[in-house]
Amino acid sequence: MLLEPQKRISERALPVWRITGAIYSIFMLLLCGGTTGLTLIFDWPIWIIAIAALVLIVFVYLMIFLLPTIRWRRWRYEVREQEIELQQGIFITRRTLVPMIRVQHVDTVQGPLLRKYKLATVTVSTAATVHEIPALELDEAEELRVFISKLARVADEDV
Amino acid sequence: MFEPKRLHPITAMLNALKMFKELIIPFLLIVVFGSRGSGMGLLPLIGVGVVLLIIIASGIISWLRYTYRIEENELRIEYGLFVRKKRYIPFERIQSLDFSEGLLHRPLGLVKVKVETAGSNGLEAEAVLTAITKNEANEIHDILQKSRANGRIDPSLEAEDVPELEEEVLYKITMKELLLLASTSGGVGVVISAVFAFIFQFEEIIPYETVFHEIKEIISSGVVFVSILVFLGFALAWIVAVVGMILKYGNFILKKVDDDLIITRGLLEKRQLTIPLNRIQGIRISENLLRQPLGYASVYIESAGGSVGDTEGSSANILPFIKKTRIRDIIEENIPGYIVSNEVTPAPKRALKRYIIRGTLILIPVVPICLYFFQLWGLLTLVFLPFLALWGYLCYRDAGWHLEGNQLKLSYRSIVKNTVLMQKNKIQSLSMKESHFQRKRDLATIGATVMSGLSGAGGSVVDLEEEDVLTIYHWYSRDEKSAG
Structure with a gap:
């Protein structure tokens, strides 16, 4: 088996990536918020709001918490x-x-x-x-x- | 040859035509829309007329301003409409002179000369002499050849003593091959998509809604009629593509002169292309679905720099249609360092499942959409399942690798089967990939990139044995430490 490359990148990459993730999340928030608004105005089925909320939560979790961590751990x-x-x-x-x-x-x-x-x-x-x-x-x-x-x-x- | 010379006067017309070609779409728009506007009257047409005059005038002036001469072992060109430019190209920097003959050139015995240097980027040649007589072109060619040979052998040698360059014809397309080439090429798809692209370009102009309304009526008037129309459309596209390919590859000849490969091709327009052997970065042998069963393939060369192949990027098609069994001799005898063999290590059996799944994956989004639009009829899309599975199987069957000395061979299929030959010292970077699922099955993906023009080319094979991929990775690694 090949040895992994040894050096890691800076730990301060994590907050940077989290902030970037947060910026993306704002766009997602706008999108999901817009969907929710439209659903309320036009009386679309209520489950659309549930899905929008779920998508937002998953997105935020992935972009801000999970992915930066994995990415940092993997980077050598x-x-x-x-x-x-x-x-x-x-x-x-x-x-x-x-x-x-x-x-x-x-x-x-x-x-x-x-x-x-x-x-x-x-x-x-x-x-x-x-x-x-x-x-x-x-x-x-x-x-x-x-x-x-x-x-x-x-x-x-x-x- | 030392006094400044002009190009042939036809250049003025060629210049103007070239500018006109770029403006043709705006012109059409002006003519179409301009005539509708009531208040403007003839104004738009007059505008077009004025622009045409300007184009013709600038074509003539740029011809008048463009001179070339040969002085002190340099090709010196002076040109420019408003800004006068001088470009001096030393002979040593010139990598190749490529002659081509367009429709207007041939009756007048003229050629277009492209001067390529190592520095010319992938988009345009260092200098272009749009139209000069064949004699003049040959004269330039001879002077260049002699001065080069003198520089290389012995400056005291008389120019006449230069040994004749070795010239050897490696491949000449036969009529049968040309016809087979044309009818098995993927050109049909290109023509059809070009037609579509063209139609959608004019979305704004053509009143699609009315057209569609009429189409609806036609459709209701009979499925048979529509199928005949569609069939005729495809047949026509096929014929156009076949004729196009015959014109493009007619009289194809591959020659080896000294250390260069020279391609000449074209029935109406004659083109020539020079590839110096030392610029070759890799060789790709590709077999499409129709040619593979016939045992034919085409061979491309990736080369660094130079505006190789005007439209097809930097891959030069050196053998457009050839029996697979002949490739070995031509390549191995003429391009040093490359080995063509059938030896290959295939992907392991357990990768087959992944290949088939990947092939059929496209259906997952398609089926629900079709179900939504056509209700139960949408299930008909499942008919494609066996075909996609077969495609996955073919991809699996054609995946493989082989290491031989300094050469890495990767073979893989997207739609066309490609076999890429790359030498270790030409590979720019190499990477291996492993997803979670691949790791569980001890599989991995290998990819290598070589330089091709301004960008990269190369190959990548999915789902090989992990150990094999590591072997290739070790082979490429230059530091023993990592092999630890």
Whole structure:
């Protein structure tokens, strides 16, 4: 059996993902609220409200509580001398290998939420694919970016 | 060759036609709606006329402004309507010259020359000489060839001493193959969907409600009549597709010249395409449902950069229709490093159930919807069940992988059976996936991506033996640590 990649992403990813989930939940709330309103106005069967409430509860539970936790627990990465290995996925676990010599450039990206929590996302691009390591501590992300670009530069195999 | 030259005057017309093609839909709209508005009178038509004049004038001016010359081992092009642009392309950067001949080119003995460099993106060539005479084109080609050879061999060599390039015809389509190719292609579907897309584009203009009303009356006048109409429609679409394919792939020839593969094809419009061997990223052999039982397949090459294949992205169809047994010789002898064999490790038996379930899954949302609309008749959709199950079985049967030296072979079916050959050092990234249910049965999915033009291509096989997937994963991993 293959060893899992060792490093985890920052624990502060959890609140960020929960907040994002909460933002999505607001949209869901509007949708379900609208449905409930229409049901009351037009006298549609009452079970529609029940379903809307149920959908909302399940959605909120998944988006704010369950999914971020699983996602965080599953996320692993490891940057080795010759390759980057990522593991991610909620229902489907995906493990990806990206050889250093295939890396074309590395970016760090930081949205307003991530900035507030002093986190950053590192994206690694090859000629054909883009890979993302979300929510790393700021200095860790910076270190990683420098590290990967240094290693990637050493490689001189052709495309 | 050193003084600036203009392209053939027909270029002015080609330029104008190209601009006109882009504007044709707005023009039609103006003509259709403009004539209805009462207050405007002839104004819209005059507007169209003025625009036409501008187009023609700019076609002529851009022809006048466009010059090319060869100087100091560079192809130098100057052009531009308002902003004058100069583009100097050093010979060493030129990867290929592709000649094509459109309908207007052929009677005049002209060619269109596309200059490809490594840097040209997937969308357009680095430079295009819209129309020059064949002699001029050959002259450019020879100069380029000589200067390259000189640079490579010995700068002191006389240009005349350059050894002739090896040229070898690898494949030439026969009449029988062309006809079979055309009639077994998936082009019919494309034509039909294009017609649909076209119809829905004009939703606003065509009064569908009245049309549908009339259709309703036609339908009530007899099912037989309607079925005949539908059948005729399909037959027509099929004929259009067949003729289209014959025009496109007529005279198809694959040649190997030096280190390049060169494709020429087309009955009316002649096109040429050059693929340098060292730009090849992967090979895909695909067999559609009609060709597979006949033992025929077509072979595509994924290549990096260059505006390979104008419309079909960056996959170049190098062997459009060929007996499967012939593929091996052509590929192995001419494209170094690739191995074509029948050896394959299939998906394990226990994956079959998952393949069949996945195939029939589409019915789950369809059946209730049909039940709702057609009541009990909706159950008729269950007729599709065995077909979908069969499709699932075919997907299962065609799934497989094989490792041979530096090469990973993945074979899988969506609708067409694809076999992808990729070399380890060309694979950009590799991933394995495992869902909860797969893990319970020790199954996993493998996927690999190679570069193709600006984006990626590759393949992925579902539900292989987990151990096999790990074997591939280890094979690709470069750090021994992970193998621990």
